[in-house]
Amino acid sequence: MDYVKDGAEIYRRSFATIRAEAALDGLPADVAGVCVRMIHACGMTDLPADLRYSDDVVAAARGALRAGAPILCDAKMVASGVTRSRLPADNEVLCLLDDPRTPDLARDLGTTRSAAAVELWRDRLEGAVVAVGNAPTTLFHLLERLDAGWPRPAAIFGLPVGFIGAAESKEELARDPRGVPFLTLLGRRGGSAMAVAALNAAADPKE
Amino acid sequence: MDYVKDGAEIYRRSFATIRAEAALDGLPADVAGVCVRMIHACGMTDLPADLRYSDDVVAAARGALRAGAPILCDAKMVASGVTRSRLPADNEVLCLLDDPRTPDLARDLGTTRSAAAVELWRDRLEGAVVAVGNAPTTLFHLLERLDAGWPRPAAIFGLPVGFIGAAESKEELARDPRGVPFLTLLGRRGGSAMAVAALNAAADPKE
Numbered sequence: 001m002d003y004v005k006d007g008a009e010i011y012r013r014s015f016a017t018i019r020a021e022a023a024l025d026g027l028p029a030d031v032a033g034v035c036v037r038m039i040h041a042c043g044m045t046d047l048p049a050d051l052r053y054s055d056d057v058v059a060a061a062r063g064a065l066r067a068g069a070p071i072l073c074d075a076k077m078v079a080s081g082v083t084r085s086r087l088p089a090d091n092e093v094l095c096l097l098d099d100p101r102t103p104d105l106a107r108d109l110g111t112t113r114s115a116a117a118v119e120l121w122r123d124r125l126e127g128a129v130v131a132v133g134n135a136p137t138t139l140f141h142l143l144e145r146l147d148a149g150w151p152r153p154a155a156i157f158g159l160p161v162g163f164i165g166a167a168e169s170k171e172e173l174a175r176d177p178r179g180v181p182f183l184t185l186l187g188r189r190g191g192s193a194m195a196v197a198a199l200n201a202a203a204d205p206k207e
Numbered sequence: 208m209d210y211v212k213d214g215a216e217i218y219r220r221s222f223a224t225i226r227a228e229a230a231l232d233g234l235p236a237d238v239a240g241v242c243v244r245m246i247h248a249c250g251m252t253d254l255p256a257d258l259r260y261s262d263d264v265v266a267a268a269r270g271a272l273r274a275g276a277p278i279l280c281d282a283k284m285v286a287s288g289v290t291r292s293r294l295p296a297d298n299e300v301l302c303l304l305d306d307p308r309t310p311d312l313a314r315d316l317g318t319t320r321s322a323a324a325v326e327l328w329r330d331r332l333e334g335a336v337v338a339v340g341n342a343p344t345t346l347f348h349l350l351e352r353l354d355a356g357w358p359r360p361a362a363i364f365g366l367p368v369g370f371i372g373a374a375e376s377k378e379e380l381a382r383d384p385r386g387v388p389f390l391t392l393l394g395r396r397g398g399s400a401m402a403v404a405a406l407n408a409a410a411d412p413k414e
Contacts, residue, residue, distance in 0.1 A: 001379065003347050003372045005318040010371045015371040042249075043368045043395030075219075075402065080287035137217070137262070140210050160249045161400075163224040164217045165210045172208065188250030191285065193398045202412040 004206040014040055015207050030058035033185065034201040041197035042189070046180035048198035052174035057181040061129050061202040064154030065091055070115040071199065072096075072121050074114055074151070074160075076132035081196030096120040115141035129202070133195025134159050135183050136165030139173060146178040156182040158197045161190035221247055222414055230250040237265035241408040248404035249396070257393040259381035264362050264388040268336050268409040271361030272298055278326050278406065279360070281321055281367075282341035288403030303327040306343065322348035333358035336409070339365050340402025343372030346360035346380060353385040363389040364405045368397035 004010050015036055022045040024032040031053050040064045054060075065071075070092040073079040077160050079095040096102060096117040097187075102159050106116035114135030122145075131140045137172070146152065158173045160166045170184040183198060211217050222243055229252040231239040239262050246254050256398075272278075277299040280286040286302040294300075303309060303324040313323035321342030328335070329352075337360045339346045346365050353359065365380045367373045377391045390405060 001347055003344070003350060003375060005322065005344060007319040007321075010319070014370040040326065040369060042398060043373065053297045074290060077284050077288040081284040082400070110248060112214040112217070114214075137210070138216075140208055144208060145238065146263065161252065162247060163221040166250065168210060191398075191400045193289070198283065 011207070018045060019112055022086040023048045027051070028055055030062075030205065031183070033056070033057055033205060036196050037197040037201035038185075038207070039193050041193045042100070042191075044189075047189075049186060050189070051168075051183070052186060053183040054177060054181040057183045058202050060203075061155035061157075062088075064127055064129055065203050067127070068164040069128050069154055070094055071129045071131060072119070072122050072124060074117075074132045074138040075192050078131050078133040078195050078199075080181040081200075082203075083191065083200050085142040086200050086206070088203065094121075094124065104120060111141065114138045117186065118142050118145060122150060125153050127169075128153045129199070130156045130158075130197050132160050132196045133190065134154070134160060134191035135168040136160040136162065139169040140165065143169070143172060143178065146180065152180050154181070155202070156184075157196065158178050158182060158184040159190035159200070160189060161194075166190060218414070225252060230255045235262055235265075237412065238262070238390070240412060240414065241265055241405050243414070244404040244408035245392075245401050248400045249398075251396075254396075256393060257396070258390070259377075259393060260390040261388040262385060263366075264390045265409050267388040268362075268364075269295075269412075271334055272296060272410050274334070276361055277301055277331050277335050279331060279335050280402075281324070281339045281345040282399050282401040283321050285338050285340040285406075287404050289408050289410075293407050293413070294328065295410065298390055298410075301328075301331065307361035313374045317320040318348065319344040321345045324350050325352060329357060332360050335360045336406070337363045337365075338402045338406050339363070340368060340397065341398035343376040346376040347372065348377070348378055352386065353387065359387050360383070361388070362409070363387050364409070365389060365391040366397035366402040366403055366405065368401075370392065371397060372375070373397060388411075
């Protein structure tokens with residue numbers, strides 16, 4: 001079979017295809033870099049139309065990571081996908097979904113485990129980088145806690161996926177990011193692979 | 208904020224939305240179940256048009272897993288996403304990308320690490336369930352080895368994503384599955400979240 005076997009060449013051609021097809025022109029250069037990696041992770045060049053972001057989101061996330069900030073993830077797949085060699089300060093990558101306290105918190109608060117795990121972020125949230133790649137309830141719960149005066153993360157990559165609450169939670173993040181730099185994709189699309197791609201690109205400008 | 212917080216209700220409404228919107232009618236019931244979970248993982252109800260499969264792929268994968276077959280994955284995110292509680296026989300979930308032998312194999316074979324890791328599958332491949340959620344070169348390399356007479360897996364979930372080789376490798380799998388039950392999605396779309404969703408659905412019929 002005839003196919004490209006050189007990893008570096010595959011990357012080069014992939015990113016060239018994406019940059020040729022995707023409408024990246026209106027985006028700040030560093031946000032475009034993040035969007036290219038998100039497109040690379042899902043195979044769809046039409047993401048820019050649904051992308052919403054603060055102009056400073058990549059700078060804020062990158063600066064926080066350089067200063068040693070942890071990455072708080074809603075799902076184990078997100079935590080698993082972060083490329084450790086791209087992290088500038090051997091940053092901690094945390095997913096607390098399986099913490100033994102999470103099921104009790106979920107019951108007490110009457111919400112999902114994914115939302116309840118946010119309660120365990122509180123002490124780490126100040127200046128952290130947040131990545132939501134699965135559960136709309138995680139993002140909703142975080143926004144509620146920010147409204148209640150919780151410490152502010154450095155940046156939120158809000159990319160939950162699906163049919164119930166995903167579009168609404170991302171619209172709320174884009175409508176009022178509560179003063180926190182953010183990046184999101186309106187609508188149903190999102191997911192762990194896309195959140196990981198955004199994080200990996202924000203962590204390190206290298207394509 | 209007003210949103211659904213009951214996890215079971217979120218699942219129920221999500222799957223109801225998917226079943227109402229997606230054109231699942233032509234699919235065997237068990238393949239439809241897999242497709243519903245794939246749609247759930249990516250937020251796109253138009254997957255059925257691009258889905259290709261053997262009618263027996265879910266039965267073959269489920270039977271193999273019940274008999275204790277390992278799951279061979281191309282990417283750590285895929286391995287990480289498999290819900291262990293859905294596996295019927297505490298099945299092993301393997302990703303050999305980081306095996307110390309993989310870089311040397313990649314150099315010797317003049318291919319990617321993702322393809323080279325397939326070499327390390329050989330002793331485990333007979334009757335295994337294969338999940339490719341990232342690299343087209345993994346799928347191409349596996350098909351080449353099957354053509355060379357390697358042992359046959361029980362089923363291949365071939366869902367690499369992207370711009371260079373993804374569409375071509377999946378088309379080749381669909382064109383001639385080499386007698387191995389398979390499921391794939393034509394075109395550029397795919398990815399680790401979709402591969403995980405397919406695996407989790409094949410492992411356990413529970414929605």
